[in-house]
Amino acid sequence: MVKIVLKVNGAERTAEVEPRTLLVEVLREKLGLTGTHVGCDTSQCGACTVHLDGRSIKACTFLAVQADGRNVTTIEGVAKPDGTLHPMQAAFREHHGLQCGFCTPGMVMSALAMVERHKGKPLDETTIRHELEGNLCRCTGYHGIVKAIAAGAAAMTGGG
Amino acid sequence: MYTFDYQRPATLADAVKLHGASDEASFLAGGQTLIPTLKQRLRHASVVIDLGAIADLKGISVSGNTVTVGATTCHADVAASADIKRAIPALAALASGIGDPQVRNCGTIGGSIANNDPAADYPAAVVGLGATVHTSKRTITADDFFTGMFETALEPGELVTKVSFPVPRRAAYMKFPNPASRYAIVGVMVADTSMGIRVAVTGAGPCVFRIPGMEQALTKSFVPSAIKGIAVPPGDLNGDIHATPEYRAHLIGVMAERAVAMIG
Incomplete structure (x- = not known):
């Protein structure tokens, strides 16, 4: 077993892991952060998307030991501590960006990463759809998700 | 595991x-x-x-007519690099089309070429642009590096450290992606380089390969119609549930013509 220290949603957390333990397993099973979902477990669906040092990654395809000493943000770290939803989360609710909700944590984390990556540039529908290539949704047909991300991005940058 | x-x-x-x-x-x-x-x-x-x-393995530098990409530089960094967009826009565009954003934030050029997946994008860039692969032991030219399906010239324990790309006069990469995985069903890099015109194909065969017939035709006349009808025999190409060898052979021509048209 290896001891690792992660900064998760701003707080330092330690865990004892095997080298083969995946980041998503540590988050869910050791740290109790079950908002990060395991969908396909084969790096396709993006339900396990978290931010590592500010960049979106698939936590099912990343070893926990690789994240030792680094910053991890999960869906639990997105809303305010008092429960007020982040503008992106609020936009998903407002624009019907989810049905069953299973893919939603990954969608929101990808949405936040794409806003960050396109800072200062418009996030049009084509760009959003292209940037969502790593996230699958089996309910919505994506239309509500795309609308939600456009509205969330506008709200985050003060344009909406 | x-x-x-x-x-x-x-x-x-x-x-x-x-x-x-x-x-x-x-x-x-x-x-x-x-x-x-x-x-x-x-x-x-x-x-x-x-x-x-290992800090030395990561990073992008441009000096003179050479773009050097460290082995552990991720695809997202190549895609976003202002230096690469200026020097070899086709390379930045190729990197921006690998996998998806999350994969691009992790996957690296060294890992991609050392793995040599027959459907990976980078081998087309390395061979098409006539790059040089630097390893922990030596330098290997692109034409000698990729030796077969998932096989390279790397010896056991030999590590890719960086890849240096000579800046081409012009180049374009066109790919027909698998709609689910974004791997190349067929991807073609066409480049006008100081070593001549190079046409490199990924996704279609067991390993990246060049098409000398197209290179010669484009040397005479750099227009899409110059390579019309130059066929790659489907016998050596991959067939799977996504595309037959015949379809891949057809796509090579289409993608190559589109790449030439894109270069203009």
Whole structure:
């Protein structure tokens, strides 16, 4: 077993892991952060998307030991501590960006990463759809998700 | 996954030494192929040597007519690099189309070419642009590096350290992606370089290959119609549930013509 220290949603957390333990397993099973979902477990669906040092990654395809000493943000770290939803989360609710909700944590984390990556540039529908290539949704047909991300991005940058 | 030990050396020398000390060591770069294959138990490693802490292996530099990309530079960094967009826009565009954003934030050029997946994008860039692969032991020209399906000229324990691309006069990469995986069903890099016109194809065969007939035709006349009818025999091409060898042969022509048209 290896001891690792992660900064998760701003707080330092330690865990004892095997080298083969995946980041998503540590988050869910050791740290109790079950908002990060395991969908396909084969790096396709993006339900396990978290931010590592500010960049979106698939936590099912990343070893926990690789994240030792680094910053991890999960869906639990997105809303305010008092429960007020982040503008992106609020936009998903407002624009019907989810049905069953299973893919939603990954969608929101990808949405936040794409806003960050396109800072200062418009996030049009084509760009959003292209940037969502790593996230699958089996309910919505994506239309509500795309609308939600456009509205969330506008709200985050003060344009909406 | 089977169990394995994990090491995170700080220097290239230590990484190579650790590999030499074990029978079944695996280097870990971005992990976007290695981790899935370990998960499926298609592969076993006694020790996984994480290259992520070796600063020398990461980064992009442009000097004179050469763009150098460190082995552990991720696809997202190549895609976003202002220097690469200016010097070799086709290389930045190719990197921006690999996998998806999350994969591009992890996957690396060194990992991609060392793995040499027949449907990977980077081999087309490395061969098409006539790059040089630098390793822990030597330098290898692109034409000598890729030797077969998932096979390269790398010896056991030999590590890719960087890839240097000569800046072409002009180049374009066109790919027909698998709609689910974004791997290339067929991808073609056409480049007008100081070594002549180069046409490199990925996705279609067991390994990236060039098409001398198209290169000669484009040398005479650099227009899409010059390569119309130059066919690649489907006999040596891949066939799977996504595309037959005949369809891939057809797509090579279409993608090559589109790449030439894009260059203009």
